[in-house]
Amino acid sequence: MTNFTIEKQLTLSDFRKIVLEERPVSVHSSILENVAKNHDFLKGFASNKIIYGINTGFGPMAQYRISEQNLNALQYNLIRSHSTGSGQPIDPTLVRGLLLARLNNFLQGYSGVHPELVELLVELLNKKVYPVIYEHGGVGASGDLVQLAHLALTLIGEGDVWYQGVIRPTEEVFAELSIQPLKIHVREGLALINGTSAMTGIALVNLLQAKKLLEWSVFLSAMTNEVVEAYDDHFSHELNHVKHHPGQQAVAKMMRSLLGDSHMIRSRKKHLYEGDKMDQDVFEDKVQEYYSLRCITQVLGPILDTIEQAEKVIVAEFNSVNDNPIIDHENANIFHGGNFHGDYVSLEMDKLKIAITKLSMLSERQLNYLLNARLNEKFPPFMNLGTLGLNFGIQGMQFTATSTVAENQTFSNPMYIHSIPNNNDNQDIVSMGSNAALLTRRVINNSFEVLVIQMITLLHAVDYLKCQDRMASATKGLYEEINAIFPSFVDDAPRYKAIAKVRAYFEKSEPVVSKAIRQQQ
Template sequence: MIPVGQSVLTLNDISDVLFKNKAITLPEAALEKINTNFEFLQQFSSNKLIYGINTGFGPMAQYKVSEENLLQLQYNLIRSHSSGSGVLLSPLLVKALMVARLNSLMQGFSGIHHDIVELLRDLVNKNVTPCIYEHGGVGASGDLVQLAHLGLVLIGEGEVIYEDCLRPTADVFKNLGIKPLSIHIREGLATINGTSAMTGIGLVNIIQAQKLLGWSAMLSAMTNEVVEAYDDHYSQQLNIVKHHIGQNKVAAMLREILEGSKMIRSRSKHLYHADGIKHDVFEDKVQEYYSLRCVTQVLGPIYDTIINAENVLVNELNSVNDNPVVDHVNQNIFHGGNFHGDYVSLEMDKLKIAITKLSMLAERQLNYLLNDKLNQKFPPFINLGVLGLNFGMQGMQFTATSTVAENQTLSFPMYVHSIPNNNDNQDIVSMGCNAALMTKKVIDNTFAVLGIQLMTIAQAIDYLNCQQKLSPHTLELYKQVREMFPKFIEDQPKYKEMEAIRLFMETNHPAISIKA
């Protein structure tokens, strides 16, 4: 069980809930804090003008709402903003969104009744996920439209995904004995005013980005291994003189992966001896191409970017991010902009750019393996059949290249793409949910590219018949891949194997830790 509201939630906690289906629980002490906060709001709001309780919303806040319409105001807010479009977010992303919203409300500064957090807990634990659309929020009053669709389900309306089927919320609630939320004071505004959609999606992005970095280190190591590269470019001695944490972490990962390899060459043994200077022209390259030799310098900043994004997103996850903040400790209500998503938006753009660069590195390593004029080691496209008659990996390279090109175009930042709206009340916005969703697309694309690279490396290993020379780590991965993707000589459609390898990489961590 993962307690929500008692202590700081970590990325590992989120991963356990999403990928291991661990249940969440609400500690009594946290619920008592919520009750105290709610009772303070009830008392404090009497005969006071408070935004979103007895006023309209946004540029309509100048209009006072009559006493008899206060609760209807909250329902109107949810229903009017349930206006999303595009494709539905996956149940995984919606579950992450729900946990993020729940954790924000559990901080006890939102003036909500405990009914809403108990309902969110039950929906998460029963895997009932609201139908939430990708397009809508601009990330300034938070993810208004996406969270409104969450609110619509909380009040028993709209649709949900349950047991892989899209069904009316009312039917699922009835079957499961779930009571819809009744608004008490400001549960409508507290639901939709926050950064929980971009935060939930962003947390999933970081989990998947960590996998990608591990896989990129693994495939970079294997690429160096099959071409019998020299070992000094990932050595501790070379990398330690450059004082970046990520670079040295990646170098350590490469050393761990390649430990025991009989293919990696020592420069001291091959070049630093008398025979090494007897020729005017050397058959072997003295230094490898940058995509092989500069792996630590390319993946290092990507490592640092992922770590920083995790820190920022976990801070956002554990923050109060709606408005106004109901502060029973200081006996006041504070109006401001904690719903603004700039922190998440900027980190998602940075992560997106970093993962695009990771896919570019993979594409260059792939091209090196497939271009016999560059590697001077393998047949063109690592074609194990008859040259001219068979095509090897040629068709799959087109897919990798076009996918990386899409990543490059998607890497234009959303953070600087503010468009004023809401009668210019929201005159500068974060576009945080857009940033998170575009980052997810780049991550999904990159798994496909790395899958093609892994298939290519497996074909290269079979061409060399070098299985017994591989390191224990790379040999184990080769065996796993060949169970899903057998060696091929004759041309056959490979899109199903490509998808199988992509799914394998998406759902598994490589046998190394990026935080080692």
Template sequence: MIAVGGKTLSLEDFASIVYKDSGVQLQAQALENVDRNYAFLKQFSTEKVIYGINTGFGPMAQYRVGEDKALQLQYNLIRSHSSGSGKLMPALLAKAVMVARLNTLMQGYSGVHTEVVDLLAELINKNVVACIYEHGGVGASGDLVQLAHLGLTLIGEGEVIYEDKVQPAAEVFAKLGIQPLSIHIREGLAILNGTSAMTGIGMLNIIQSRKLLDWLIILSSITNEVVCAFSDHFSYELNIVKHHKGQNWVASAMRTVLKDSKMIRNRNEHLYEADHVKQQEIFEDKVQEYYSLRCVTQVLGPVYDTIAHAQKIVTDELNSVNDNPVVDHHNQNIFHGGNFHGDYVALEMDKLRTAITKLSMLSERQLNYLLNDKLNKKFPPFLNLGVLGFNFGMQGVQFTAVSTVAENQSLSFPVYVHSIPNNNDNQDIVSMGCNAALFTKRVIDNTFEVLAIQMMTVLQAVDFLACDELMSSKTKAVYKAIRAIFPKFVEDTPKYKDVARVKQYLEQQDPLAFINDFVNVESATGTAR
């Protein structure tokens, strides 16, 4: 069980709840604080005009709502805004949204009855997940439409995902003995008004982005091995004079992965001190590798730094109060403003999406180098281990990698600057944060496909050279693990199931399982992860 409330919910905590079904336990003192906050709102709101309690919403706030209709107003808000369309979010994403909203409400500034957080915790622990649609949120006044669908679940209406099936919420609640939420004062607005959809999705994006970075460091290391690259481009001495944490982290990680490789060459031995080289006018080997091999630390370093910054910002948002108004029982007041605005998350998702697109571009360039015999002058065209001209090797899947990277490039247009006024111009500048987070997820999913194809290709390269015994212990462990699900092939067979299987493996398997001291480079470079 992961304690929620009273402390910062970390990325690791979040991952444990969403991916490992660790469950949540509401921290007792924080729960008492939520109760005191509700009691204050109940007393303070008597005979006062407070937005969303006895007024309409948005541009309709000028209209007073009578006390006899105040509770129905909250139900009307939830039902009217349950207007999402497009695809249903996968259960994993919807669960992330629920965890993010629970953590915000547990800050104790939302004026909700404890029944709300108790119910959210119960649903999370029983893996009853709200049906939330991708389309609908503009990311100011919060993720109104996505969170309205969460609200619809909480009042026992609409549908939920339970046991991998979409089922009526009322039926699942009755089956499990779950009591739907009853509105007390402002629970409808408190559920809808916040950034929890973009934040929940954003947290998962950061988790998966870290995996992509680790996998591409491994793939870059194997690629350097099979072409017998020189070691100086990831050396400490070369990288330390560039004062970027990310670059030095990537360089240190590559040294960790390749430290016992028998294939990486030392420039002193092969160029500086080799007598036969001194007599050559034209060198058989390239003195420097192509950029996609030689500039890994400079390309992936900014990706590392971007992920690290996004992690800080989105984790801060996860642990923030993003309601309006803010119910502050400590200062005995209610403050109206715009904490629901999603610009922080939207901007980080745009930057993260751009960084992951660049990561996919590096993967595709390394793939192209391995497949193009005119470039590498070492492998058969398309790493075809069969008969040239008769068999095709990895030729077909290269098209998939290239088209997928092209889609990533198209999706990298920033959403942060794509505001469209709406809501009778009440929301005249918006973040589009949920769109930004969802587009980033798509780019991440695409990039796992590209890395899967590169992984399949480097394994074929290893087998062409029969060099697995010369690889580093860490890259050899990866080679063996992937070969167990994707065997060496010579004859042509359909590859779409292989790509899907390797992609799923990369998504689900932690690369640190193979390189367990990979993470120790943090202390050496002074970076945090």
């Protein structure tokens, strides 16, 4: 696999290559030289000066001076004392994102760390050794102290790690792979735990999955309109360009690209404007569809805009210096402040989880429309291809979708405003950013479950109508791919394993709309 050399500011695409594609990493020599200069400056500057976190205690204990012989012990004590996480271990993929985010912080050259720390983080990424880090512990100011303490615990050769999908003692894995633990030089303990890298790494993975969910939602919304033979004007250029929101216009353009060669989508002009329709007192054709079919661009447009805004903010945080104090060797000074505060990440994650919850709500409403024969007046109840009364169709799956959306709605309560003072009121206003990022992760995972059930229902709709030859090439292609994984069914049997297979396809596939549009070109 091609090596990825870090030599400049990283993009979300770079993050995807390193974290999700697991590309090996190296760091350009000029960046390492700058890290070394920064470390050497701190080592010299700190002599005979009171510098927070180097020869003082931490937080409210900063008024206590630490003796020369205890300086290294101070850093080790900080790491060990804050390794207090609880709850479930964070998924190893998220931890890989966290590792890269912490590495990228140090590569900015303002943290005073020894280059050995950078090299060790690179080694863990390349050997796919991931610290066991727990969900509960971070309040998101002074950074993700508890989560990052577990990262630091691994680096000094203690605690546990994920290796090849199994949790094992760090010491054992390091010995097996000939990895040398970190030795503290000046302030590596504080530098490691004082920052926003846990919430940021998780947030970047969330963004990549949210982008994928948005494209799936556009695709399934287009397919839903197609099987019910909806009108084409609600995603037309003419209607959407007069609403000056880029997200809405982009969603409409995607739908037009997907459905351009469909023989099922109807032209309003042809079906309602031409010919003599005015002699009817009651129109057989609905003049307008339900909102979940007709207002897709207006619902998904703001979600797309929210994702893109979140990307700008989170990528900026990813490339920022987010610890304290800032070691500035260019200006020969050290600056104390609060760059570890996670409000930027917390607020964007709250907005993102609200947006993705709305996406799941749209899917649930479209699903309900397809399953309710009294609404659609087109399909059998619960898309049941068997014997009504004897068989149940998608009825059981709908319960899962509905309850999962309800859980999303509960999780969407914002963390950003749930500051609780702690640390003897030193941390008197905090971000709860790691909580926000982890809850957003839950909402995203839940939403994949809901969209998968909608996909399975659409598969049944196509088979019921036998309309494959009239479908757009893009939607027909997706139908064929999913049908190969999970064909429509008549009999009643447990389907949870098959649902899991479709979900795995949804999560691992490349963005579906982009792929379909590229194939048409």
